[in-house]
Amino acid sequence: xxxxxxxxxxxxxxxxxxxxxxxxxxxxxxxxxxxxxxxxxxxxxxxxxxxxxxxxxxxxxxxxxxxxxxxxxxxxxxxxxxxxxxxxxxxxxxxxxxxxxxxxxx
Amino acid sequence: xxxxxxxxxxxxxxxxxxxxxxxxxxxxxxxxxxxxxxxxxxxxxxxxxxxxxxxxxxxxxxxxxxxxxxxxxxxxxxxxxxxxxxxxxxxxxxxxxxxxxxxxxxxxxxxxxxxxxxxxxxxxxxxxxxxxxxxxxxxxxxxxxxxxxxxxxxxxxxxxxxxxxxxxxxxxxxxxxxxxxxxxxxxxxxxxxxxxxxxxxxxxxxxxxxxxxxxxxxxxxxxxxxxxxxxxxxxxxxxxxxxxxxxxxxxxxxxxxxxxxxxxxxxxxxxxxxxxxxxxxxxxxxxxxxxxxxxxxxxxxxxxxxxxxxxxxxxxxxxxxxxxxxxxxxxxxxxxxxxxxxxxxxxxxxxxxxxxxxxxxxxxxxxxxxxxxxxxxxxxxxxxxxx
Numbered sequence: 001x002x003x004x005x006x007x008x009x010x011x012x013x014x015x016x017x018x019x020x021x022x023x024x025x026x027x028x029x030x031x032x033x034x035x036x037x038x039x040x041x042x043x044x045x046x047x048x049x050x051x052x053x054x055x056x057x058x059x060x061x062x063x064x065x066x067x068x069x070x071x072x073x074x075x076x077x078x079x080x081x082x083x084x085x086x087x088x089x090x091x092x093x094x095x096x097x098x099x100x101x102x103x104x105x106x
Numbered sequence: 107x108x109x110x111x112x113x114x115x116x117x118x119x120x121x122x123x124x125x126x127x128x129x130x131x132x133x134x135x136x137x138x139x140x141x142x143x144x145x146x147x148x149x150x151x152x153x154x155x156x157x158x159x160x161x162x163x164x165x166x167x168x169x170x171x172x173x174x175x176x177x178x179x180x181x182x183x184x185x186x187x188x189x190x191x192x193x194x195x196x197x198x199x200x201x202x203x204x205x206x207x208x209x210x211x212x213x214x215x216x217x218x219x220x221x222x223x224x225x226x227x228x229x230x231x232x233x234x235x236x237x238x239x240x241x242x243x244x245x246x247x248x249x250x251x252x253x254x255x256x257x258x259x260x261x262x263x264x265x266x267x268x269x270x271x272x273x274x275x276x277x278x279x280x281x282x283x284x285x286x287x288x289x290x291x292x293x294x295x296x297x298x299x300x301x302x303x304x305x306x307x308x309x310x311x312x313x314x315x316x317x318x319x320x321x322x323x324x325x326x327x328x329x330x331x332x333x334x335x336x337x338x339x340x341x342x343x344x345x346x347x348x349x350x351x352x353x354x355x356x357x358x359x360x361x362x363x364x365x366x367x368x369x370x371x372x373x374x375x376x377x378x379x380x381x382x383x384x385x386x387x388x389x390x391x392x393x394x395x396x397x398x399x400x401x402x403x404x405x406x407x408x409x410x411x412x413x414x415x416x417x418x419x420x421x422x423x424x425x426x427x428x429x430x431x432x433x434x435x436x437x438x439x440x441x442x443x444x445x446x447x448x449x450x451x452x453x454x455x456x457x458x459x460x461x462x463x464x465x466x467x468x469x470x471x472x473x474x475x476x477x478x479x480x481x482x483x484x485x486x487x488x489x490x491x492x493x
Binding site for chain 1: 259384386392395406409
């Protein structure tokens, strides 16, 4: 890497501002799979759920720990896969039929 | 991995790690903690971060008061330096029915008599504590200033760092299949693949997996693993500090803002015990947010990021099971918190360490929580199970 690049933190997870240094430190402190590093650093827990950072971290961890990518326990995506506004959820049939909870506008 | 160890703990969640920490403080060095998954993979990492002593049984109030004292002590010491914190921002309980407001008054009296300074608050104080709340229809409110919140992974990684630093071995991805005994005494465990680890003391702190483990020695642990759901929104600037409970809506919805700014929300929806954690309940999301938009209309404009499932490892009386398993000498249990295992973690560690080393805990209320209470029919009554 050139001098100019090294002056700045290298961002791995753009949703949660996790840097390469953070990732390397977590691995050195004992995180041996993605399930662990996800929860240690919050990467993959932002709006994109790891679309950018998880592939990057797979490569970093695999090289650092000498493991195969499929040994790294890739986290499962959670619903909703993309962020959903609450106003949209309120239009769901589940709450219209339910009729409880006192939302005067539903 | 060690093949012989003084104390073997099954489960690397808050309970197992806190028990190891408390044993180490009392001089036990040779400890092995096994977990079938990753650190905190069970109910610890899936909880909604709340901590409180404002319960409705003497046992819960007393134990949680001790636990909160420990949360504060731990946050101020070496565990705090390793990342554990306790944000004592309180719980606010909101009633929309007059009968519930009256119930709060009784509850506050009970708490006060046990040294927890819960208090009834008026609308003005409610607005001060939760400024962006619409208070129309509120019949009464109660505030527990000793309650608070703390992010589970900050907590357990702090415990992990310290217990490993003092020589405990923590191994993940190893499933214990059987507890081994000989002439009524525990001798160790067998793990998947057939390997045997010898230990004269075994502690089951395995959350939803605890029933099966005790079953391997013929002891009956009456727990049901009931799926509970929580969601979190995108992060926003701090809007309010306390956890807010909507007491009068069925399923008792709650909302609390995380350290990063996301709003955690949860509500009890009808569920079948033992459904796998991967089962999806998309209807949970609208059902949880809808009642809360009554108090926080601005929620409509924010986005839900993720939702997940965790188990309330629930006993018939909604209280934990602590202490020795009388059928088997050297076998101990700490499980069945019915939704409160994270907040009880620090006191769980102390109680089990005392039971193992001294034969009894220093808090008399804990002695009523042993496994044999179910046989004796000496159940404990808990009226308010939330968050």
